Amino acid sequence: MASFGWKRKVGEKVSKSVVQKFEAEEEEEKKKQEPGGDGAGQDEEVDWLHAIKRRREILLEDCAVKSKRLKEEGSVLAEQGRHWEALKKWDDAIQLTPENPELYEMKSQVLTILQEVFPAVKAAETAVKLRPLWWEGWQTLGRAQLNLGEVDLAVRSFQVAIHLHPSEPALWHEDLAWACRLQKQHLATTEKIRQEEEAHKQILNAPELEQDYDFESDEVLAACEAVAERQTRYEELKRTVVVMDSEGNIKNVVSGGGGSEDTETPSNEQFVKARGL
Secondary structure (H helix, E strand, O other): OOOOOHHHHOOOOOOHHHHHHHHHHHHHHHHHHOOOOOOHHHHHHHHHHHHHHHHHHHHHHHHHHHHHHHHHHHHHHHHOOOHHHHHHHHHHHHHHOOOOHHHHHHHHHHHHHOOOHHHHHHHHHHHHHHOOOOHHHHHHHHHHHHHHOOHHHHHHHHHHHHHHOOOOHHHHHHHHHHHHHHHHHHHHHHHHHHHHHHHHHHHHOOHHHHOOOOOOOHHHHHHHHHHHHHHHHHHHHHHEEEEEEOOOOEEEEEOOOOOHHHOOOOOOOOEOOOOOO
């Protein structure tokens, strides 16, 4: 269906000059509306889009500047020991720039100091997720996992950090070495607990007590001696603890229990102590 226009409405009472004038005005209006024209409508549209884009850029710049200021203020507070106040500053900065991994990494450090172990791990995981090739983020994650008791995960995180930055001595001699020692000690402790449970099980379900004996025979005495030996072994396992010396050697040491054999002179070896993470 043809659209309504002045050209189709030309009649006998309309002069030729008027028709040409209308046609010229219509053609000029079409040129203004075409792409690349200099019409006012297009100028207004371009200006509007440019204004929106510029306003968004200014808003992003303002957020980045404010986030940087909050980050620096939080660092100063953390150095002064005002950890909760520092966390508040960094949380505000995260609201402005949620894709900044440094904010999560610093937050994880402070949460670890405050013994907020699970939130510390979550913050460090977010940091390495946002920047997977950042070795400091993996180091912080490993320390947070170590504080949570996840020794195996901490060893893996430290190994990733070393793979990304093998020239950092702290990763080798402090973080990974310490995590491997704890892993070794954990395995030894698990084995000791298994032996203790097995000894206790043998006491409760001694095979010698399941037989019928002649109470005047020597078999009864032998059975009682076997049960007594298991009981002694079980008591020794309960009194021992697994420790590690400065060279990383695992030893079972009898803890103090009041007996004469427990009052030995302490060794001069330096034992590794848990460091404050």
